[in-house]
Amino acid sequence: MAAPSAIPRRGLFIGGGWREPSLGRRLPVVNPATEATIGDIPAATAEDVELAVSAARDAFGRDGGRHWSRAPGAVRAKYLKAIAAKIKDKKSYLALLETLDSGKPLDEAAGDMEDVAACFEYYADLAEALDGKQRAPISLPMENFESYVLKEPIGVVGLITPWNYPLLMATWKVAPALAAGCTAVLKPSELASLTCLELGGICAEIGLPPGVLNIITGLGTEAGAPLASHPHVDKIAFTGSTETGKRIMITASQMVKPVSLELGGKSPLIVFDDVDIDKAVEWAMFGCFANAGQVCSATSRLLLHEKIAKRFLDRLVAWAKSIKISDPLEEGCRLGSVVSEGQYQKIMKFISTARCEGATILYGGARPQHLKRGFFIEPTIITNVSTSMQIWREEVFGPVICVKEFRTEREAVELANDTHYGLAGAVISNDLERCERISKAIQSGIVWINCSQPCFVQAPWGGNKRSGFGRELGQWGLDNYLSVKQVTKYCSDEPYGWYRPPSKL
Numbered sequence: 001m002a003a004p005s006a007i008p009r010r011g012l013f014i015g016g017g018w019r020e021p022s023l024g025r026r027l028p029v030v031n032p033a034t035e036a037t038i039g040d041i042p043a044a045t046a047e048d049v050e051l052a053v054s055a056a057r058d059a060f061g062r063d064g065g066r067h068w069s070r071a072p073g074a075v076r077a078k079y080l081k082a083i084a085a086k087i088k089d090k091k092s093y094l095a096l097l098e099t100l101d102s103g104k105p106l107d108e109a110a111g112d113m114e115d116v117a118a119c120f121e122y123y124a125d126l127a128e129a130l131d132g133k134q135r136a137p138i139s140l141p142m143e144n145f146e147s148y149v150l151k152e153p154i155g156v157v158g159l160i161t162p163w164n165y166p167l168l169m170a171t172w173k174v175a176p177a178l179a180a181g182c183t184a185v186l187k188p189s190e191l192a193s194l195t196c197l198e199l200g201g202i203c204a205e206i207g208l209p210p211g212v213l214n215i216i217t218g219l220g221t222e223a224g225a226p227l228a229s230h231p232h233v234d235k236i237a238f239t240g241s242t243e244t245g246k247r248i249m250i251t252a253s254q255m256v257k258p259v260s261l262e263l264g265g266k267s268p269l270i271v272f273d274d275v276d277i278d279k280a281v282e283w284a285m286f287g288c289f290a291n292a293g294q295v296c297s298a299t300s301r302l303l304l305h306e307k308i309a310k311r312f313l314d315r316l317v318a319w320a321k322s323i324k325i326s327d328p329l330e331e332g333c334r335l336g337s338v339v340s341e342g343q344y345q346k347i348m349k350f351i352s353t354a355r356c357e358g359a360t361i362l363y364g365g366a367r368p369q370h371l372k373r374g375f376f377i378e379p380t381i382i383t384n385v386s387t388s389m390q391i392w393r394e395e396v397f398g399p400v401i402c403v404k405e406f407r408t409e410r411e412a413v414e415l416a417n418d419t420h421y422g423l424a425g426a427v428i429s430n431d432l433e434r435c436e437r438i439s440k441a442i443q444s445g446i447v448w449i450n451c452s453q454p455c456f457v458q459a460p461w462g463g464n465k466r467s468g469f470g471r472e473l474g475q476w477g478l479d480n481y482l483s484v485k486q487v488t489k490y491c492s493d494e495p496y497g498w499y500r501p502p503s504k505l
């Protein structure tokens with residue numbers, strides 16, 4: 001598909017309309033595959049956060065919430081379905097913008113847009129089902145009391161998201177938040193905001209009530225931080241790095257504001273000696289080279305049974321050599337550029353540190369020779385790794401896999417759990433009992449058996465340890481935006497009888 005001649009020039013989406021940022025500043029948008037500046041986005045500051053939060057508060061309480069926060073779930077579902085339909089109509093265009101903004105292959109971006117539409121549809125159904133789940137009775141041990149539960153929207157929520165799946169990661173928060181009846185301020189990453197701004201356009205087109213979703217772009221420190229610390233924001237849902245997650249938690253703790261955190265990872269993939277090697281190699285590649293490895297759950301630590309390690313690595317190198325690395329708009333591209341020059345430099349530094357610490361760069365580790373411009377990095381396989389090395393311990397967020405061998409199941413599990421992170425893990429073996437044992441032993445929120453990375457909107461997503469807490473997707477994703485209220489009624493005609501009545505004399 002040909003690139004559009006101009007990227008749409010958008011303002012901030014606040015109160016149902018477009019506004020220039022208060023200080024009039026904008027940030028350049030660079031296509032990481034060409035290094036060309038292709039447009040710009042507004043740079044919001046605290047003044048704009050104030051307006052966006054105020055618009056969201058008004059929308060939450062408007063007419064006593066009759067049109068949104070207390071409306072029947074079917075009303076909100078209608079809007080979510082309309083958004084999904086528009087996303088489907090504009091799929092090719094949105095995928096193109098996502099690719100130009102982030103460098104991901106167009107096929108991947110198109111898949112992301114399908115997932116975005118599916119997520120809005122899924123939460124439309126959950127919004128409709130929510131009314132039927134209200135007043136769920138609680139069984140009590142005393143018959144003169146009745147108790148039930150109300151699930152109510154938390155209020156105004158701040159949604160802060162990363163650049164690796166820009167519109168999809170935003171949707172994982174926007175769709176359940178709106179389904180629950182919350183109103184929201186979304187702050188996408190300054191490195192890739194184009195499709196999130198288009199979501200604003202879609203909300204305007206379908207007539208979403210003003211202020212229900214507000215979208216402010218800008219730097220983390222200038223737009224994200226004032227959103228996280230705003231006293232009228234009732235919850236922060238954050239996806240991003242562990243470092244920023246810690247900062248958000250500290251800020252939120254000052255107001256005892258609930259947070260949910262989806263953070264980084266350094267996930268293991270364990271491969272036993274009873275597998276079909278080529279099948280397993282393909283999952284290992286998908287696990288760490290899809291989206292150029294810029295995936296929170298990337299299985300970037302590969303643990304190979306010593307009996308197959310040599311054969312596996314020979315095949316892994318052969319498969320890695322065959323990946324089409326090109327401009328992400330080219331047909332068949334399977335490895336695009338990384339998102340920015342900063343990310344490129346960071347990944348290259350990880351590779352050079354690994355080399356200095358004594359690891360072997362078995363394959364890759366450099367810019368592909370046929371691509372002179374753009375932030376491209378070869379798929380990189382690193383061996384001779386020790387558990388104290390940076391490459392084993394820290395999240396690279398690039399197409400870089402590090403490899404260690406193991407002898408026993410126990411050793412594999414120990415190596416897999418040798419990390420501060422706990423987002424995901426994977427095991428490949430034909431012995432399914434062993435796979436079940438390992439899925440219990442791995443300390444993470446997600447375990448894949450005989451695959452790596454597939455992700456379904458129906459299933460819970462989230463991590464343990466320094467990968468965060470709270471779960472997105474599925475019913476758990478909706479619960480993130482609901483507060484639970486207990487209502488208990490005394491239903492006897494008799495006095496309670498704890499105190500003696502005073503004398504009537």
Ligand SMILES: NC(=O)c1ccc[n+]([C@@H]2O[C@H](COP(=O)([O-])OP(=O)(O)OC[C@H]3O[C@@H](n4cnc5c(N)ncnc54)[C@H](O)[C@@H]3O)[C@@H](O)[C@H]2O)c1
Nearest residue numbers: 161162163188189220224225240241244262263264265296
């Ligand atoms: N667990 C998951 O589901 C998941 C999914 C995708 C990405 N991630 C993680 O995200 C990271 C990559 O994303 P990134 O580089 O955009 O992360 P990041 O932490 O740099 O930025 C994430 C968001 O936070 C904002 N931000 C930065 N500083 C802030 C501050 N002080 N206060 C408030 N907001 C601030 C940024 O502008 C951006 O919108 C990786 O670590 C990856 O593993 C996790």
Ligand SMILES: C[N+](C)(C)CC=O
Nearest residue numbers: 164165294295296297
């Ligand atoms: C959840 N996922 C895999 C789509 C994106 C994580 O970075």
